Amino acid sequence: MASLLSIPPSNPNPNPNPNKSKLFTKTSSSFSSAKIPSWISLNPSIASNPSQNGLLENLHLLSLSNQGRFHEARDFLQFMDSSNIPIKSRFFKPLLQACGFWNSIDTGRLLHNHIIKTNGRRNPDGFLGNCLIRMYMDCSCFDDARKVLDKMPDKSLNSWGIMVSNYANFGLFQEAIDIVSEMRLAGFVPDCVVFASLLQACSSPSELEICKQVHSYVIRAGFVPDASIDYELIRVYAECGCLESSVLLFDRMPARDAASCTNLMVGYTRAGKQVEALAVFERMMREGVELDQFVFSIALKACSCLEDRKAGTQIHAFIVKLGLDSDVSSGPPIVDFYAKFGDMVRARLAFDKILQPNDVAWSAIISAYCQFSMFEDCLKMFGHSRKRDMAMNPSIYTNLFQVSASLADTNSGTQLHADAIKRGLVSMLYGESALVTMYSRLGDLEYARRAFELIAKPDTVSWTALITGCAYHGQALEALRLFKKMISCGVKPNAITFIGILTAYSHSGLVLEATECLDTMNSVYGVKPTNDHYNSMIDVYCRAGQLEKAFSLIKSGLFEPDALSWKIMLGGCATHGNADLGKIAGENFLMMEPNDSAGYVLMFNMYASAEKWAEAALVRKTMNERGIRKEVSCSWIRVEGKLHRFIVGDRHHSMTEQIYSKLDELESSVRQCRQVHTRDERSNSVHEERGEQLLDHSERLAIAFGLISMPGNHPILIFKNLRVCGDCHWFTKAVSSITRREIVVRDSSRFHHFKDGNCSCNDYW
DNA sequence: ATAGGGTTAG
Structure with a gap:
């Protein structure tokens, strides 16, 4: 099989705590995973040759832990114990961080024991104690964390602070506030950092009340104005939709900085107030505040949303002047900005300027290509990023699923799916729904259904994807069944869901059902029909031959x-x-x-x-x-991963001779068949009367080639850029009957499953 | 401290 991807080893432990990724990657420790030489933990000889000072063993242990390979880590720790190699004190912090990140409480407890042992049976000091508290909190073992705190001889403000911020991060605000009260009773005075961390955990409107309480407390306690608290307050109020409060705080800041400015602008853009966001940006420029790449990135995004090319170009020019166009933070918005205007050349130039593109940068350029149907470029870019072993993210795969669906490329589609699973990068709902659509558009409705079944909580989009898939494949009743099930699951249909339903009816000739649907979608489900729905209804009438009704x-x-x-x-x-x-x-x-x-x-x-x-x-x-x-009409088929493309009368294929003689052979059997059958009305076509050649229509060439090159019983899958013509439809039905071979054709509007002389579309196409 | 990318249709 031609391989698009050479797959590097994947991580065997794919369940890190996503909320803690920042904490983990931005560790101040000098032993972060990035600094461990790559050959560590690939070197099994360590076990047989203990190193002089035990440094290698410590590095190996940490490397395993950072990768989440805790079984091996614990085995190795046992070996270290038996060889009398102690864990070096400076390794405890990063090891505990890894445990917290991967939620490995067993290893965490083991390390705790080691700390007590190496510490002469005493409780750890303040520094390690804090690391332990953090580890236990990360693993949701709150009681254990509390025990460590209680036993610490030299608690610091920070020790309490870790408890507060971690409780808050879990949404346990009451517990967090209780800790604040307790620490005050114990004689500690909570500082700005503690309150900022409380605010940091607030992000949704349901946490607005807590935010207000903290706000009023810090005012009464005389903590404000303080930059770190102001900054958090501006963010929370903006995220909770209280933009006025954010603005008030921003105005009253003694010195506005880039970070608080960014927060305010993000608040505005999320609320759809791009103009106001840009006004803040202008004001900062006037006030001469030193701006950074983040401010520019959000400002440019606002221009993209407004489709304000002039303002965006000005900001781009500013970014270039400051030399920030090579920065990964301001780069992707530039790519996105030019892509918005369809200027893929400039978008690509902007991408190439980025010195160290990260996953988001790759995602920006790939999704831009995808948006403009430049699917081959998507795969090319993805190939580049794979080769450089760049970090991937779920949205890249989501885009690529669409690419495979559009290119009708089952080969890359299934490989990408497998790749995404291995790396744990199938995006919840987004990627999952894209997979449903991908498999259905690749002709495999059964796989689409399976992909749907795997979705834990399918939303409107997921249901719609499957319903539309059924519509494409001519399974109207199944689409209706799914729709009913969707309703009974409490998922609300939207405008697109009804397009799917109407499409299903249209492809099955269910006119009455369709008119009823058009009525009830508003009266029962509260979704107002738009032009798209009326057009679908016109399609229903037209396909059914009720042209007068369509016209009225x-x-x-x-x-x-x-x-x-x-x-x-x-x-x-x-x-x-x-x-x-x-x-x-x-x-x-x-x-x-x-x-x-x-x-x-x-x-x-x-x-x-x-x-x-x-x-x-x-x-x-x-x-x-x-x-x-x-x-030009064009059909294609994939055989063993290789694409074979045919146009009308094509004679370029290396097997042209065999293809045409196969066609002749089929044609004569079909003719005999045709005399026996009643003549199909629709196939009395124009072509024949004009004496046109039908023998060499592109789908016939593809079908003949498929029959030659794919012996066996597998269905033959053909893709076509235009609709099948009546003659070819009749021909394919006959071929499926003569050869007893299932033939699946995806044309520009639907799927046809030909089997035993019949088509799933029931001649509605 | 702060941002940037993504799902369903004819």
Whole structure:
């Protein structure tokens, strides 16, 4: 199998505490994992050759712990004990931090015993005591932490402070405040740091009350103004939606700094008040406050949201002047800013300027490429970052799942999925829902269902993804069943959910059900139908051949018909040969979208099938005059991971001879078949009467190649950029019956599962 | 201390 990824070893213990990652990575210790030589813990010979001073053994122990390999760490510690190699005192802190990070309470207790032992059976001193308290708190062992505190001979303000901030971080504010009272009784005076840490834990509106209490306390106790407290208060009030309070505090600060400015601006942008955010930025510029990369990054983001190209370019220029465009903090927003305007060249230039791109920077450029359907570039960028062994994050994978789905690349899709699982980088809900969509768009509805089943608490998006998947595959009843189940699970449908449902009905010809759905979506579920829903309904009528109904819906005044409404109408008229309505629809559509080739093609086919040759010729002439080219029909298939692409009449493939002779063979069997069967109305096509070659339509080439190169019983999966034509649809049905082979075709609007002469679309396409 | 990226549709 062609491998996109060479997968480096993954971490066997994928459950670190996400809340503590900062604490862990920003450790001030000189023994952080980054500083441990890579060959440590890859070197099994340590066990047989104890080093002189025990340093290697200590490093190895720490390396294992930092990686979360605590089984091995404890075994190794046993070996160290039996070899009389003590843990060096300066290693206890980083070791305990690792235990806290990975929630390894067993190893933590073991280390605690070692500390007591090496300390001559006495309780640890203040420094190590604090480390122990932190470790126990990190592992949620509050009583153990308290015992250490109580036994500490030389408690400090900091010891109490650790208890306070950790309780608060767990949301246990009452316990945190109790500790504050206790420490005062014990004769300690809590300082700004303690209160700032309490505030630091507040972030949601439910914690606003606590924030206010602390605020009023620090005022009464005379702690403010204090930069660290002001800063936290501005942040909390902004995050809780009390922007006025944030502004008041900000205005009253003796000296406004970059950090508090950032907090205020973030508050504004989150509340959708980009203009106000930029006003703060301007004011800081005027006041001459020294700004940093964070302020610029949020300011540029505000410009992106406002789609204010001029202001954004000015800020970009400022960033360049200060030399901050190579910074990882201000870099990604620059990438994102230019991507917003579709300027991928500048976006890429901005990315290349970043000296040490991190996961967010890679994510920014990959998602930008994804947004503009530059899927190959996404995979290329991902390949680069893999090669450099860059840090990944869940959102990168979420994007890549979309890429694989769009490229119809099962190979990369499944590999990326496996890769993301190994690294623990399947994003909750976001990534999980993207996987549902990916598998359904790769043609594997069963896998999509399984991916859905794995979601712990599916939300509206997850349900919608699966419902839409069923719609694509023509399983209307299943889509409806899922919808009911979604409702009974208490998950609310949204506008997109109803598009999925309407699509399902449309692809199954359930007109009555669809009209009912359009009614109840507002009356029962409170979701107002938009143009998209009315257009879906037009599609329902059109597919079912009820063109008059579609037309009266357009004229009903219930909504303002847009280009899409007319395009769908035109498509219906072309399929069902109604040139009168089609003329109106076509003219309206071409007026709105004169450069869309599909409109001309539909009109041409419509007139041709109605044998209105003069009109048809006129359409072709107009098309030529306007320089509009028909989109080339293209089909592709993957065999053993390799992509094979075909266009009409393609003779480039190395197996062209075999393909065409296979086609001839199929064609003659199909012809015999056709004489026996009743003639399919829709396939009496225009093509035949115009004497066009049908034998070499791209999907037929792909199917023939698939049959040749993939012996066995697996279904043949074909992807196509346009819709299948009636003739090819009939042909494929026949082939599936003759060869007893299942054939799955994804065209531009849905999936067709051909089996034993039938198609899952029931000839609705 | 502070930010930056992501899910469902025709």
